Structures are given as structure tokens and as C-alpha cells.
Amino acid sequence: MKKRFTVLLILVGLGLFGACGGQATEPAPEIPVKGLVTMVDLGAHECIPCKMMEPILKDLQREYQGRAAxxxxxxxxxxQAAGRFGIRVIPTQIFYDKEGKEVFRHEGFLDKKSIVHVFAKLGVQ
Structure with a gap:
């Protein structure tokens, strides 16, 4: 399992991830969302740490609806998203303030408490 994850990180880091997955099904939403603190999580549905984050992201989407994206x-x-956002590994979380400026970036699994802490520092209640 560790070997497979390492290969994934290398492929993403080299920009070769396209060989591992399908076609883009829909364009990414406008990021950052105007007027809202925005967190974008770049990952893959098949990635183990990304799967671990999925329920956290769903909870945060519900809890922060209308206050943060x-x-x-x-x-x-x-x-194209990996190049657009300049990611090297997945998952990567990028936080933007209300003005749309990138203010924080994290690589790897990020727990809910840490995400809530970043939101609070950006003024999201």
C-alpha cells in the first residue's frame, strides 16, 4: 500500500497524473468564491488520505454553508487543476481570504480541527 501511495505522489509531482485517471467531467467552480473565505481541497476519490478527508469536507460544507466555501x-x-493550482502532492488544501488572496496552503491529510482553526483565523465564525 505504501509503495502505491508513493508512486501516486511521484506521478502527481511530475505532472503525469493524467495517465492514472479519466477525463474531466465538468470544469472546476470559480475559485476562490467571491466574498467568501474559500478552502479548496485537491485530491482524488481513490487516494487513501483523500478518502479520509471526504466526510470532514462534507461536514464542513454543511456547517459553514453561506459563511465559507x-x-x-x-x-x-x-x-488541468494540478497545474492550475501548482500542487505537488495530493491531497493539498488551499485557503483564500474573502478578498480572494491565497493565505495558507497545506499538503497531506488535514483534520477538521485544523481547518476550523484556519477558518477562525480568517474571520469565519
């Missing part, structure tokens, strides 16, 4: 992009389906 929480967006997931599957880089194996949206092949």
Missing part, C-alpha cells in the same frame, strides 16, 4: 477537486478527473 469548501470545494473538492478530483485532479484525476480534472487533469
Amino acid at each position: 469548501v470545494i473538492f477537486i478530483d485532479v484525476w478527473k480534472d487533469r
Whole structure:
């Protein structure tokens, strides 16, 4: 399992992830969302740490609806997203303030408490 994950990280890091997944099914939403603190999580539905984050992201989407945007992009389906956001590994979380400026970036699994902490620092109640 560890070997497979390492290969995945190398493929993403080299920009070769397109060989691992399908076609983009729909374009990414506008990021950052105007007027809202935005967190975008770039990963893949098949990635183990990404799967671990899925319920956290769903909870945050419900809890912060209308106050912060929480967006997931599957880089194996949206092949251009990795280059667009300059990611090296998945998952990667990027946080934007209300003005749309990138203010924080994290690579790897990020727990709910840490995400809530970043939201609070950005003024989201």
C-alpha cells in the first residue's frame, strides 16, 4: 500500500497524473468564491488520505454553508487543476481570504480541527 501511495505522489509531482485517471467531467467552480473565505481541497476519490478527508469536507460544507466555501477537486478527473493550482502532492488544501488572496496552503491529510482553526483565523465564525 505504501509503495502505491508513493508512486501516486511521484506521478502527481511530475505532472503525469493524467495517465492514472479519466477525463474531466465538468470544469472546476470559480475559485476562490467571491466574498467568501474559500478552502479548496485537491485530491482524488481513490487516494487513501483523500478518502479520509471526504466526510470532514462534507461536514464542513454543511456547517459553514453561506459563511465559507469548501470545494473538492478530483485532479484525476480534472487533469488541468494540478497545474492550475501548482500542487505537488495530493491531497493539498488551499485557503483564500474573502478578498480572494491565497493565505495558507497545506499538503497531506488535514483534520477538521485544523481547518476550523484556519477558518477562525480568517474571520469565519
